[in-house]
Amino acid sequence: MTEAGRAYSYFPGCTLATTAVDYDVSGRAVAAALGLELNEVPDWNCCGAAFPLSADNVMSFIAPARVLIAAERSGHDLATLCAVCFHVLKRSDAYLRTHSEAAERLNAFITEGDYTGRTRVRHLLGVVRDDVGWEAVKQRVAAPLTGLAAAPYYGCLLLRPQEEMEFDQAERPRVLQDLLRALGATPVEFPRQAECCGSTLVVSAPGANRRLSTAVVDSARLAGAAMIVTACPLCKYNLDQAQAGRPSPEQLPVAYFTQVMAAAFGLLEVAGPAFAVEAST
Amino acid sequence: MSAAGSTTALVVGAGIGGITAALDIANSGFPVVLVEREPSIGGHMAQLSETFPTLDCSQCIMTPRTVEVGHHDLVRLHTYSEIESVRRSDSGGFVVGIRRRAAYVDWDKCTGCGVCQEKCPFKVESAFERGIGPRKVIYTLSPQAVPNKPVLDAEHCRYLQSKWDMQAGRIPSVDKQGQPASPKCGACAKLCPTGALNWDQQDTLVEEEVGAVILATGYDLLPASRLPEYGGGELKDVVDGLAFERLLAASGPTAGKVLRPSDGAVPKHVVFVQCSGSRDPERGVPYCSKICCLYVAKQAMLYKHRVPDGEASVFYIDVRAGGKGYEEFVTRAQEEHHVRYLRGKVSRIYSQDGRLIVKGVDTLSHRAVEVQADLVVLATAIVPRVSTPAVAGLFGVAADGNGFLVSGDEEMAPVESGAEGVFLAGAALGPKDIPETVAQASGAAAKVLSLFLRRRMLETTAPAGEGMRAA
């Protein structure tokens, strides 16, 4: 792939622009380190934050459709870091591709242009795997994370539904493990790596939410992990909250995969607090 | 060949279906060519421990049949062989090309003494033992194998590999002193009392002309790796139904003791998961595999015989015990052996702290159920042999979307194929148990016999009824 070919429309989404800026900053830094050009989608809006599950409300697709249309104009693939945005955009795109009537109705409401289904929605982790490759990642590693037992946590929305997300094997995901190995770390398999963290129940059913996120953390700890690696700001929030109040030796740091990459690449200024110890030594 | 056509039958597949058909035909005085892909005959029935609903030892009831067919004057056995080509002969029969794979053993010289197998220093995972036990690189499938002649697995043979590497120049063919090096090992050849090892043996091709064909190519199990949510192929203590048969079989790797593959411990709680891949049009196969309900009840019962203080739990959707004595058999498993039946599917199986966590449900008590198990048996779906559609195609027989053979009329002519002179039997048509397979194989043999007896009559021009006493 030529350097010119490694340009992407980049959709940060609301969360990365506000409460998860560290994910955005580390993502941009490692992308740059790998020669990936991320062009922020101009005038972007919220993706909708929940994929519309009801068939009788086409209007809920307006938000994601606007983002897709904006990206289409750039002619590049649309890359995201937020797992929720990725899920909503990817599935909305899949839905509109297969429901041309709905797409036509939406186009009548959107003034900036028409949805034509030419944009490919990607997650940056998939871009790193497929367009950069693990060999190139390995070559970029400055400080291999040898001895780091990291639990790859996928959650739900990156993987499912597998046929629509086209991201990884939903029952046997590999991409985070492969990334961790490329960075010199040791991936730790744990049973709950693709189970729900509680998601938006943090708002509507906090008790249930806490039980789920605690179970994920404990499952990773039981498997011998020293850190949890995620690609979703909501997962990270929930897993962090589950451990709030625990004595710090019992806390498992939760890091974005981009922060782990930054640490291995020697970009310690964006690697986040989980790598603060390494940064200070 | 007479104008009436050949009265030799070809039977493809020497499981219990093929053996039954071959014996029915040969015992009526007609020659049979019996072709089997494996080194010896018997098919899956040779792997089974005991059979439902009578708990007869499978090996014991089948051995007389394998021996009879193996020694029958009218049966020409081609094992370790596959059908390579088929063309119609002038008389309306078939000329069939059969490729016999190189066994690297001259079976005419071999006495089946077993020394090679005993002395071979290399072990590999045995497909016959379903991964829970090893075999040697030169091997027979079982001590009761018919024919009791070994084959050599060239891919894993130290001698052949080093010999071929030398020939290809991948390793030096002279030693440090410059002397011609000889390939490593070769223990079998050195110890064989009859000099039967033949390192240069090649595949051989024979042609047989036959007048009718019975396809009885049998079944396989859906690979457990197709069920990643159950840890299939990854978790050692998640095994399939045939593997559990080997654990129960007196002739199996554990001599009939139920031991966990991972650590050899006696499992105290065994969970059986029915419909593992069956009745699952989304991710597995859409059909019901028919035999699992009964073999699971049997395996659970046999497990309780072996481990009386053990627990056996079965997840099911419907208990399909439609057959003579089958309902009563499952009832016995539940009432007398206290096998616990839970109505619901399992969603996930994973390993934690050395045990298996089975996440299931009981839709009757409305409870999600989490079971800690020591061993999980997946009743994986019955699928046709991968090669079945291709072999059938050679004979002009169609396979359905699932790969099973299609009868000309599934309801009214179940053993007849659409192709003239080609008949069908057994699980190659769809999942079925042993008695149904055996009855159907005899049914297919009847069609062949009807044809051949008519031909023989044309040849002798004497009606078969001649000499019959008047009413």
Next chain:
Amino acid sequence: MRVVLDPLALHGAFIREIEAISEQNLLACNQCGRCSAGCPLVEEMDLLPNQIIRPAQLGLDTVVDSTSPWLCAACLMCEARCPKGVDLPRIMDALRQIALRRGESRVVAGDVDPALLAGAPQMAIVGALRRGEK
């Protein structure tokens, strides 16, 4: 605990509404329960996921009052493993829609814990409101 099955209700407005919103065939479910086996939220639910479908198959609208749809996190585990391809999260969403149309909001922006509003990712708030607000 006894019902008289009403042939009209079997294909009545309630069932038609669920099927229209979810685009799912309720009768495709054979009650194998795999959804419930894998659902991470059954501990909190008053009805198992498969029990959400069962009364609807009988034409009963009793499930509208269930807490289960509101506890569904749409993690899609059930959908991923359903042998019959029933998209249960869509049915859950349809039930939420029907309940919202019949009654009150379950999540109101003004009631959200301010600490949560300040610290939680935006999408958690937006997503929860989209599911639970009229």
Next chain:
Amino acid sequence: MKSRIGVFVCHCGHNIASSVDVPGLAETLRRHPDVAFAADYKYMCSDPGQQLIRQAIADHRLDGVVVAACSPAMHETTFRRTAEGAGVNPYRCECANIREQVSWVHQHDQPAATAKAGDIVRSIVERVRQDECLEPLTLALTRRCVVIGGGIAGMQAALDVAGAGYPVVLIERQSALGGRMAQLSGTYLTLEGGSERLAQMIAAIERHANIQVLTEAEVTACSGYVGNFQVEVRTGRPGGAEVTPFTLDAGAIVVATGWDPYDLSRLPEVGGGLLPDVVSTLDFERMLAPGGRLARPSDGVVPRQVVFIHCAGSRDPEHGVPYCSKTCCMVVAKQAMMFRQRVPEGQAYAFYIDLRTAGKGYEEYVRRSAEEHGVLYLRGKVSAVAAENGRLRVSGADTLSDLAVDILADLVVLATPMVPADGAVPLGQTLHISTDADGFFNEAHPKLRPVETLTAGVYLAGTCQGPRDIPETLAQASGAAAKVMQLFSHAEMTQSPTVAAVVEDLCAACATCVGTCPYGARSLHPVRAVAVVNPALCQGCGACVVACPNKACFVRNWRPTQVMAMLDQVGWSGDL
């Protein structure tokens, strides 16, 4: 008389040799009286092993052979053929089982195993010393098949056997062929096409030159044995003009007597026999069949709400039959779909315990009934059906929703079990074949001999053996035909000559043996005052030998003197 016996001890690879001192055993046997030769070999059954036997017979002029190896069930035929080829009478060649009975069960005690092997081999040597030279018995064979039952099973078997050129007599109790299938609307997959194909089958029977059809006929007696049965048949309607019974000679009999519907009045709690609008699946078939009328029996109104009840009488050891009737799940799915096609605005309900649709395409079929035809399956049994304002209140349960469920129905269809045809048990007694506790005929072995009975020459086809559907019945019927053809394909029948015989000088014609023999092989001579043996029927069981007060009976090559000589060897392991 002195014998020259050869003893051949097999290592069976390591099977025997690992726990029995095989060379030592051969060495010891060499010193036994009348043993002229003894040798051991790795695998006696292999070609070199058999050659060794042949060579020794020639070199040492042997007249008897003992092969100490595996069970005679494995290789007796092999070795007898070898011996015969080298000039030794095959009945003076015996196998001593030192594998299954010794090495496999005494793997860890070589001295004891070797001693026991010695006992067994010497016993067999003693037996061979007194073995007679025998010839196999040959019996005449009547190449005609009697098929009892003119349903699809009987017709299929008849067509297959007749197609091979053998004459068949097809005996049907009713006035027409077709059996239960003639009452069906159609098969599962073609729904309404069944009657046409049945008609084709009947036409094929009727025009077949080798098939004689006897309708309104029944088998009243049967004597003889495989290859030579005498079947007594009586024709004519019960109560009508009786025709004198006549006898058919037949070599083989296929029993295909089919099934009867369960008596509805045994299900009063669900209105069986009490409420006119509670019918059986067979009744409902008639309503759905071409020419039938889909209407409530009570008032002729087309039913809209139809409730099917699975397992009505089956899987109920307390009140009905314990077994599963196997076909009902598919029958209900078929009927419910046909009903919905006729009455598109109708609704079908089905109460079930387990849906047992385990045949090719069946799972998909029953799912179609639910998904496309809206059949509502309710998991539970029905407790009661009661009349209410001209309709039927069905009170059942749905264990999946934990609800008791009531349905107001127009028609209730009971999926009742198949039961054996009336008269099956007495017919079984006539033919000397057994029935199980439910009245279905027993097969010879549930796994490997599903179409045979324990009476040689009598075979089973179809539902008389147990509930099954049409494809399975047809395949099995052809299977039974294969056994008949196999029997008929031989020029004559041979039988082992090791059967009972009578020492006439000792026989007092007391007839104890006649009453004892389980095979009907014994009788008193019509003229002379002695008991005689019908060797064709004798199975060599020895019951008569034990029973005879005068010690006048013996089984050939199992004479009491042989058995005593064999016993003398047991436990005598002095010189090992």
